[in-house]
Amino acid sequence: MGVAAQRWRDRQAARGIPEEILRSAPADPWTHSAADFAPPAEPADTPSRAAARALAERAAAWSCAGASVLDVGCGGGDAAFAAALPDPSPVARVVGVDRQADMLAVFTAAARERGIPHGTVQGSWPDIAGEAGRHDVVVCHHVLHNVVELPPFLAPLHAAARGGAGGVVIEMLPEHPMAWLDPLWARFHDLHRPPSATADDAVAVLREELGIEPEVRHWERDRRLPHDAEWVARRLCLPASRITEVDAALGDVPPRRTDVVTLVWSP
Numbered sequence: 001m002g003v004a005a006q007r008w009r010d011r012q013a014a015r016g017i018p019e020e021i022l023r024s025a026p027a028d029p030w031t032h033s034a035a036d037f038a039p040p041a042e043p044a045d046t047p048s049r050a051a052a053r054a055l056a057e058r059a060a061a062w063s064c065a066g067a068s069v070l071d072v073g074c075g076g077g078d079a080a081f082a083a084a085l086p087d088p089s090p091v092a093r094v095v096g097v098d099r100q101a102d103m104l105a106v107f108t109a110a111a112r113e114r115g116i117p118h119g120t121v122q123g124s125w126p127d128i129a130g131e132a133g134r135h136d137v138v139v140c141h142h143v144l145h146n147v148v149e150l151p152p153f154l155a156p157l158h159a160a161a162r163g164g165a166g167g168v169v170i171e172m173l174p175e176h177p178m179a180w181l182d183p184l185w186a187r188f189h190d191l192h193r194p195p196s197a198t199a200d201d202a203v204a205v206l207r208e209e210l211g212i213e214p215e216v217r218h219w220e221r222d223r224r225l226p227h228d229a230e231w232v233a234r235r236l237c238l239p240a241s242r243i244t245e246v247d248a249a250l251g252d253v254p255p256r257r258t259d260v261v262t263l264v265w266s267p
């Protein structure tokens with residue numbers, strides 16, 4: 001394993017929650033609520049959407065057929081549907097992959113509402129990469145920071161993009177999405193975390209392991225996930241009885257960052 005992949009692994013592994021804290025957690029601190037990931041009726045106009053749409057348009061023109069889009073870690077499918085809409089769409093079909101069945105239910109309902117031909121594969125990437133197949137455009141938004149071993153995740157993502165005119169679009173935050181809570185882990189659990197893996201670290205892994213030099217776009221977005229005291233207490237493995245304390249402590253930490261990074265490449 002190269003130095004970049006090792007750095008990513010070390011930094012991600014350091015995000016783990018010690019067993020004794022997890023054991024006393026009143027609720028699972030990791031699982032995302034599917035309701036938070038319902039795609040908006042009107043997709044946000046972002047550099048990631050523009051990149052995926054441009055790749056889909058190129059692929060559709062190249063093949064004289066509609067493009068297929070694979071959304072890895074799709075949640076409710078925001079990334080795929082943003083590329084597919086509005087009509088006239090270059091996208092003929094979207095396939096969502098997620099390990100959470102409730103996310104795929106949101107994805108399927110959203111595809112039906114929008115009248116977009118679709119499929120789903122439930123399971124963990126890269127285990128189900130073969131089942132997901134190859135597509136013109138592969139999108140993967142806000143998933144990399146869930147991954148410890150990045151090369152075996154990225155290589156099949158790259159391979160899932162058919163040669164031709166399509167490509168891959170990754171969207172991620174510059175650092176771990178929960179890094180803003182590090183001061184609160186220190187305060188409530190005396191747990192001191194090292195620096196987060198960064199988007200630059202992911203780019204270094206792409207370069208080192210796959211020889212890929214993606215186009216990198218930095219931009220700003222509105223806050224999306226809830227970050228009230230109740231939500232934060234759950235992430236911190238704290239019981240409801242400490243929500244008031246968490247609320248007060250939140251006043252002392254800088255708010256979540258709103259900058260986002262988009263990585264784009266073609267096979």
Ligand SMILES: C[S@@+](CC[C@H](N)C(=O)[O-])C[C@H]1O[C@@H](n2cnc3c(N)ncnc32)[C@H](O)[C@@H]1O
Nearest residue numbers: 073074075078098099100103124125141142146
């Ligand atoms: C933060 S959410 C992002 C959802 C969506 N891509 C978006 O941007 O709105 C991460 C999603 O990735 C899924 N996920 C994380 N790791 C995964 C893996 N290795 N394989 C499949 N799904 C994964 C989670 O279940 C969750 O639905």
